[in-house]
Amino acid sequence: MWGIVFFVDSPTTRRVTVFDTTLRDGEQTPGISFKFEQKLEIARQLSSIGVHAIEAGFPASSDGERETVKAIADLGLESIVCGLARSRKEDVDACLDCGVDMVHVFIPTSEVQRLHTIKKSCEEVLEITGEIVSYVRDHCDLCMFSAMDATRTDLDYLVQVFRTAADAGATILNVPDTVGVYTPTTMKALITRLAGEIDCPLDVHCHNDFGLAVANTITAVEAGASQVQVTVNGLGERAGNADLSSTVMILESIFGMQTGIRKEKLVETSRLISRYSGIAIPPTYPIVGENAFSHESGIHSHGVIACAATFEPGIMTPEMVGHRRKLTLGKHVGRHAVRQMLDEVHLQPSDSQLDRIVEKIKFISVKGKRVTDADLYEIAESEMGIGNGGRVIEMEELAVMTGNHLIPTASVKARICGKESIYSATGTGPVDAALKAVLGMLPMKIQLKEFSIEAISGGSDAIGHVTIAVEDEHGRIFDASASGDDIVLASAEAMINALNILHRLDPAEGKNR
Ligand code: MN
Numbered sequence: 001m002w003g004i005v006f007f008v009d010s011p012t013t014r015r016v017t018v019f020d021t022t023l024r025d026g027e028q029t030p031g032i033s034f035k036f037e038q039k040l041e042i043a044r045q046l047s048s049i050g051v052h053a054i055e056a057g058f059p060a061s062s063d064g065e066r067e068t069v070k071a072i073a074d075l076g077l078e079s080i081v082c083g084l085a086r087s088r089k090e091d092v093d094a095c096l097d098c099g100v101d102m103v104h105v106f107i108p109t110s111e112v113q114r115l116h117t118i119k120k121s122c123e124e125v126l127e128i129t130g131e132i133v134s135y136v137r138d139h140c141d142l143c144m145f146s147a148m149d150a151t152r153t154d155l156d157y158l159v160q161v162f163r164t165a166a167d168a169g170a171t172i173l174n175v176p177d178t179v180g181v182y183t184p185t186t187m188k189a190l191i192t193r194l195a196g197e198i199d200c201p202l203d204v205h206c207h208n209d210f211g212l213a214v215a216n217t218i219t220a221v222e223a224g225a226s227q228v229q230v231t232v233n234g235l236g237e238r239a240g241n242a243d244l245s246s247t248v249m250i251l252e253s254i255f256g257m258q259t260g261i262r263k264e265k266l267v268e269t270s271r272l273i274s275r276y277s278g279i280a281i282p283p284t285y286p287i288v289g290e291n292a293f294s295h296e297s298g299i300h301s302h303g304v305i306a307c308a309a310t311f312e313p314g315i316m317t318p319e320m321v322g323h324r325r326k327l328t329l330g331k332h333v334g335r336h337a338v339r340q341m342l343d344e345v346h347l348q349p350s351d352s353q354l355d356r357i358v359e360k361i362k363f364i365s366v367k368g369k370r371v372t373d374a375d376l377y378e379i380a381e382s383e384m385g386i387g388n389g390g391r392v393i394e395m396e397e398l399a400v401m402t403g404n405h406l407i408p409t410a411s412v413k414a415r416i417c418g419k420e421s422i423y424s425a426t427g428t429g430p431v432d433a434a435l436k437a438v439l440g441m442l443p444m445k446i447q448l449k450e451f452s453i454e455a456i457s458g459g460s461d462a463i464g465h466v467t468i469a470v471e472d473e474h475g476r477i478f479d480a481s482a483s484g485d486d487i488v489l490a491s492a493e494a495m496i497n498a499l500n501i502l503h504r505l506d507p508a509e510g511k512n513r
Pocket of ligand 1 (some may be wrong): 025075205
């Protein structure tokens with residue numbers, strides 16, 4: 001339940017609250033439609049990471065939306081649950097029927113939107129604003145009011161609209177940069193003026209049309225806004241909204257403010273939304289992208305091994321956001337990184353052997369091929385003349401059944417440390433079933449973290465190249481690959497290759513590389 005005081009500024013740390021609109025603006029991302037169960041799961045996740053308010057949806061837009069918002073309101077989350085409404089009583093009633101904690105009413109205020117959408121005069125908009133906010137407050141404790149397209153609204157008029165809303169009892173005023181045309185300079189001027197003239201907390205909703213959504217959001221906070229509207233992974237209409245992770249980390253790590261967000265859950269949350277939305281995050285995405293804490297170049301890896309802050313922000317670490325630091329093998333790799341990675345599996349090449357290993361990694365990656373951990377160990381062992389490091393698991397047989405009327409099932413027979421083992425499992429598809437069957441043979445818990453498949457040649461008989469990354473019980477992640485014209489078999493072999501790395505790792509170390 002909400003009930004907590006909204007905007008407490010302790011004498012030392014300023015508190016900024018987070019309003020997440022992944023389920024409303026984020027769902028308006030072209031091509032995204034979350035399923036009912038997914039929406040409930042997203043709401044639970046947002047609440048569990050400490051989001052102050054969740055915009056659950058727009059109840060008046062459809063029966064389905066109404067059901068969803070009601071179901072989310074019924075979850076009894078810690079977060080405030082908010083419903084969106086146009087400035088019409090029937091929209092507000094639809095929100096109230098859902099049992100939301102807060103109603104968010106909006107009305108267009110810019111001339112272009114007033115004339116072309118609602119076709120109302122300035123005076124009419126003022127009148128509607130006062131009436132609708134009073135109506136909400138008669139029935140609900142919390143009312144957010146938005147002047148849609150605020151940043152393209154005549155400033156004196158905007159002040160009048162917001163003052164009207166505040167006088168009618170709005171609990172917070174939202175300033176939307178609806179089409180993303182502001183810059184930090186204009187945002188600073190606007191929020192400074194509004195904060196100076198209106199006695200009501202301010203919130204901002206920034207769009208990323210020019211890539212400035214996060215910059216504008218944090219500038220609004222510097223200028224006096226007490227709440228930020230964000231979406232996970234920056235989802236939203238057109239180019240999206242301000243990204244939750246970046247906004248939170250800037251406010252906390254750079255500004256030293258408090259958002260109440262459990263930052264160590266940021267990566268997990270981003271991945272959940274990525275999975276449900278079907279929109280992958282680019283590897284270079286800030287904070288949560290796969291490469292956010294990865295180092296390939298020799299100079300950087302060398303620095304990071306000695307002291308992470310050399311080539312990372314330092315005020316933000318991978319652990320803080322639930323990420324991991326990773327040294328990757330590629331054409332820029334250096335000797336220090338390779339030595340460290342080999343040392344972790346107790347391979348200690350001589351200097352000249354190390355030179356040749358590094359050369360070989362560079363040679364392979366220049367040709368565009370990813371060098372996995374399994375490749376590295378194989379290269380090192382052959383250069384060091386110690387043969388294969390002993391594979392403890394060898395697959396002997398794999399049988400898979402799949403079809404439109406049966407549950408995909410896989411059986412695998414393998415030799416583990418010389419002993420024969422057989423296991424069967426079902427899955428959502430033949431690859432899933434095969435991987436589960438392989439993993440099921442092992443006593444320890446191994447999690448699949450990454451799976452990618454690439455068709456090397458064209459045609460339905462193309463060679464598939466499967467790369468996987470798995471995480472062991474100690475949080476260590478390692479990758480391996482396999483190729484073949486049967487992708488199910490190649491997937492199982494890639495998993496076996498990864499599992500063969502396991503026995504090289506010292507269980508006591510339990511560290512991440
Ligand atoms: Mn929006």
